[in-house]
Amino acid sequence: MGRELSDRILSVEHVSKSFPGVKALDDVSLEVGRGVVHGIVGENGAGKSTLMKILSGVYTKDSGTVEFDGQRVERTTPMESLRRGLSIIYQEFSLISSMTVGENIFLGRFREAGGMKGTHQKAGELLGQIGSSISTHKLVSELSTSEKQMVEIAKALSFESKLIIMDEPSSSLTEEELAKLGALIRQMREKGISILYISHKLDEIFEYCDVVTIMRDGHVIDTRPVSELDRGEMVGMMVGRTIENEYPERPRAVGEPLMRVEHLTTGKLKDISFTLNRGEILGFVGLVGAGRTEIVRAIYGADKVKRKEVRIEGKSLKITSPRDGKRCGMALVPEDRKQQGLVLPFSVESNISMANLEKVKRGIFLSPDKERKMAEENIDSLLIKTPSPTAAIVNLSGGNQQKCIIARWLETEPKIFIMDEPTRGIDVGAKYEIYMLMKKAVEAGSSIILISSELPEVLHMSNRVLTIADGRITGEFDPEKVSAQEIMNRAIG
Amino acid sequence: MDAGKRIGNFVKDNLVLVTIMILVLVTAVLEPKFLTIANMGNLMNQFGPLSFVALGMTLAIIGGFIDLSVAGIVSLSAVFTLSMIDVLGQFGALLAGLLAGALLGLINAGVVVSCGALTQAKALFITYGLSAVFSASALLYTDGATQHMSHLENRTDLFQAIGSGRMGFVPVSFLLFVVIMALLHLFLIRTQTGREICLGGANITAAQLAGIPVKRRIALVFTLSGVLSAFGAIVLFSRITTASPLLGANYETNAILAVVVGGTSLSGGRGSVIRTMLGVMLVILLSNCLNLLGVSTYLQSVLKGAVLIIAIWIDRRRVK
Numbered sequence: 101m102g103r104e105l106s107d108r109i110l111s112v113e114h115v116s117k118s119f120p121g122v123k124a125l126d127d128v129s130l131e132v133g134r135g136v137v138h139g140i141v142g143e144n145g146a147g148k149s150t151l152m153k154i155l156s157g158v159y160t161k162d163s164g165t166v167e168f169d170g171q172r173v174e175r176t177t178p179m180e181s182l183r184r185g186l187s188i189i190y191q192e193f194s195l196i197s198s199m200t201v202g203e204n205i206f207l208g209r210f211r212e213a214g215g216m217k218g219t220h221q222k223a224g225e226l227l228g229q230i231g232s233s234i235s236t237h238k239l240v241s242e243l244s245t246s247e248k249q250m251v252e253i254a255k256a257l258s259f260e261s262k263l264i265i266m267d268e269p270s271s272s273l274t275e276e277e278l279a280k281l282g283a284l285i286r287q288m289r290e291k292g293i294s295i296l297y298i299s300h301k302l303d304e305i306f307e308y309c310d311v312v313t314i315m316r317d318g319h320v321i322d323t324r325p326v327s328e329l330d331r332g333e334m335v336g337m338m339v340g341r342t343i344e345n346e347y348p349e350r351p352r353a354v355g356e357p358l359m360r361v362e363h364l365t366t367g368k369l370k371d372i373s374f375t376l377n378r379g380e381i382l383g384f385v386g387l388v389g390a391g392r393t394e395i396v397r398a399i400y401g402a403d404k405v406k407r408k409e410v411r412i413e414g415k416s417l418k419i420t421s422p423r424d425g426k427r428c429g430m431a432l433v434p435e436d437r438k439q440q441g442l443v444l445p446f447s448v449e450s451n452i453s454m455a456n457l458e459k460v461k462r463g464i465f466l467s468p469d470k471e472r473k474m475a476e477e478n479i480d481s482l483l484i485k486t487p488s489p490t491a492a493i494v495n496l497s498g499g500n501q502q503k504c505i506i507a508r509w510l511e512t513e514p515k516i517f518i519m520d521e522p523t524r525g526i527d528v529g530a531k532y533e534i535y536m537l538m539k540k541a542v543e544a545g546s547s548i549i550l551i552s553s554e555l556p557e558v559l560h561m562s563n564r565v566l567t568i569a570d571g572r573i574t575g576e577f578d579p580e581k582v583s584a585q586e587i588m589n590r591a592i593g
Numbered sequence: 594m595d596a597g598k599r600i601g602n603f604v605k606d607n608l609v610l611v612t613i614m615i616l617v618l619v620t621a622v623l624e625p626k627f628l629t630i631a632n633m634g635n636l637m638n639q640f641g642p643l644s645f646v647a648l649g650m651t652l653a654i655i656g657g658f659i660d661l662s663v664a665g666i667v668s669l670s671a672v673f674t675l676s677m678i679d680v681l682g683q684f685g686a687l688l689a690g691l692l693a694g695a696l697l698g699l700i701n702a703g704v705v706v707s708c709g710a711l712t713q714a715k716a717l718f719i720t721y722g723l724s725a726v727f728s729a730s731a732l733l734y735t736d737g738a739t740q741h742m743s744h745l746e747n748r749t750d751l752f753q754a755i756g757s758g759r760m761g762f763v764p765v766s767f768l769l770f771v772v773i774m775a776l777l778h779l780f781l782i783r784t785q786t787g788r789e790i791c792l793g794g795a796n797i798t799a800a801q802l803a804g805i806p807v808k809r810r811i812a813l814v815f816t817l818s819g820v821l822s823a824f825g826a827i828v829l830f831s832r833i834t835t836a837s838p839l840l841g842a843n844y845e846t847n848a849i850l851a852v853v854v855g856g857t858s859l860s861g862g863r864g865s866v867i868r869t870m871l872g873v874m875l876v877i878l879l880s881n882c883l884n885l886l887g888v889s890t891y892l893q894s895v896l897k898g899a900v901l902i903i904a905i906w907i908d909r910r911r912v913k
Binding site: 400402421422423425426427432434439440441442443444445446450454455457458461464465466508 | 788795801802
């Protein structure tokens with residue numbers, strides 16, 4: 101053993117971890133070199149986050165060894181790991197929004213940093229190092245997502261981290277912010293800092309990573325230099341089968357006009373008017389914060405508006421609550437699955453039935469049989485992976501949770517299906533299934549409004565695309581005729 | 594070791610029942626008369642006012658709120674109902690009292706909804722504030738004087754029956770409690786409205802976006818909590834035959850204690866009125882047992898607080 105400096109910063113050997121009923125990690129081995137950007141890819145439930153939580157000390161492993169920087173690590177706590185030089189930047193940031201940037205960076209270490217003055221000074225230096233000019237006196241609640249990420253990185257640097265684990269760091273960044281992150285990663289690698297980059301997005305793995313480990317069902321499938329792999333191979337290893345296409349063939353079911361929205365105006369939106377056709381997938385493209393979500397929420401009745409005219413099949417409708425929206429044949433798959441879509445402590449079946457309680461009644465009472473039957477039919481037809489209809493929905497993977505929400509709405513037989521980031525945080529295999537569901541829905545006569553931050557997704561699935569910037573519709577395109585570049589230019593505004 | 598594990602799991606899943614059994618055993622050893630039929634009747638009698646308030650609190654907590662105004666509602670509806678007996682007769686007064694409870698609950702809901710205080714924490718402060726308003730109104734209404742049933746001219750036998758009547762050895766109030774509890778249980782688990790209350794309690798945003806009329810459900814939850822508190826108040830003053838404008842003090846604490854000890858989750862959405870019955874039972878047995886052991890009432894309050902904290906701790910662990 102000894103303490104000679106090896107070229108490995110982290111080595112994990114034969115680590116296993118079980119939870120009641122699941123083997124989350126099964127004999128996992130992994131080595132991360134110094135100054136290497138090491139990607140980890142795998143579908144949800146592959147064991148990526150469990151591994152990460154063992155490394156940081158949130159979970160304890162059942163067996164196996166972990167060696168960090170030449171030292172065996174047995175039991176550890178998140179704070180101990182930090183001090184040892186291992187930082188984790190979680191998908192949901194762990195910053196305290198009511199405190200300032202500087203205070204967050206040196207949280208719990210103000211004395212070490214030399215009081216409040218030293219805290220802000222040192223925090224400012226750290227942020228400067230990574231090319232950020234955020235004021236350290238600003239409250240975290242006032243920061244954008246990418247700025248928060250900067251603060252997290254500065255915090256990791258403040259511990260003189262030797263290894264930084266990033267969990268889905270790009271999930272809510274715009275293209276521009278993503279480029280900044282890329283530069284930052286390269287900069288850290290040059291300093292000899294290792295990075296464990298966990299992501300669903302293969303483009304990023306190819307762009308940033310030197311080595312990639314592919315995980316599936318709690319096993320490491322392979323670790324290889326990125327240069328030796330191509331996209332198809334990687335996806336194949338992730339899902340255990342080969343996927344020829346990431347997207348199904350574009351549905352072509354567009355019919356006559358179905359809904360006309362006119363003069364939609366709120367505090368943020370400026371006189372939005374557009375038409376949605378029957379059987380059409382209409383994509384909304386825009387930066388985060390451009391007003392895409394606000395448009396659909398306003399139409400659906402979830403937000404207050406200053407002015408709005410909605411006509412469906414020529415009939416003028418008054419929609420002032422989601423209940424009205426639902427009654428008029430709309431369905432909303434909201435952007436934040438956990439906060440706005442699911443009732444997490446409840447079962448799969450009650451999450452599916454919750455928009456359809458009238459349908460599962462017998463007389464005045466709810467019928468458990470009918471409810472069960474509705475759930476089982478959807479579990480079968482949408483291929484939802486769940487131990488049973490009564491399992492708590494919180495235990496399902498993201499893709500399967502999303503399918504439950506789609507099932508909930510399919511049961512209402514909506515005319516207009518609004519999908520806001522329907523594949524966010526979902527693995528490749530499940531994404532494809534969701535695209536297939538969208539295709540089936542429009543072929544059965546529904547229309548879809550699709551919002552997504554993944555440009556390729558919108559461009560591959562939509563029949564027509566509207567670009568939205570700063571609360572306005574700035575353009576209308578046929579994604580088959582116009583290049584992605586052109587569309588993005590218009591979306592930036 | 595398998596058997597040991599199974600027993601361990603049983604204890605974990607049925608902690609309240611196990612605790613109740615232990616308390617029964619301890620009490621039975623301390624007081625051999627404890628297990629007589631007559632004493633069972635007494636025990637049921639102790640369910641009394643608290644059990645109704647706790648039922649209302651259960652609905653509120655499952656619906657995602659904590660209704661701190663029940664203390665004020667108990668005080669105000671007690672003095673109001675009693676004063677109405679001479680005006681409206683006893684049936685009219687009973688009805689007026691329950692309506693008053695409903696109205697006060699509706700005021701809660703109205704303020705909560707119109708302030709947009711749809712989170713548990715925000716609504717907590719609103720109901721706390723309204724509790725002070727209701728309690729003060731009780732004092733204003735009576736000029737601070739305690740009202741006596743014996744001073745009334747109209748008949749009060751209906752109230753006497755509700756407060757202290759018995760059928761056989763079973764108190765009427767306990768029978769009413771069991772009937773209302775059963776109806777509420779059916780309501781919560783087998784009706785659409787009941788399910789919508791649970792869903793809204795667990796995640797109000799998701800429920801609203803799924804087309805559930807959450808504001809109307811909130812109104813219903815607080816209204817029912819108000820009616821049940823008023824009924825608790827009626828049982829209470831009928832039993833002690835006087836109604837002081839401070840009658841309801843501390844009822845919110847004991848009701849929350851019973852609900853949470855029973856195992857209804859403070860995070861909303863999950864729980865049951867039957868669990869609350871067990872919770873009330875546990876609270877009664879505990880004070881019974883502590884009385885027999887000669888523990889002072891001050892120390893008993895400390896212990897009750899400790900039990901509440903333990904119950905919340907267990908609830909939190911269960912959520913994880």
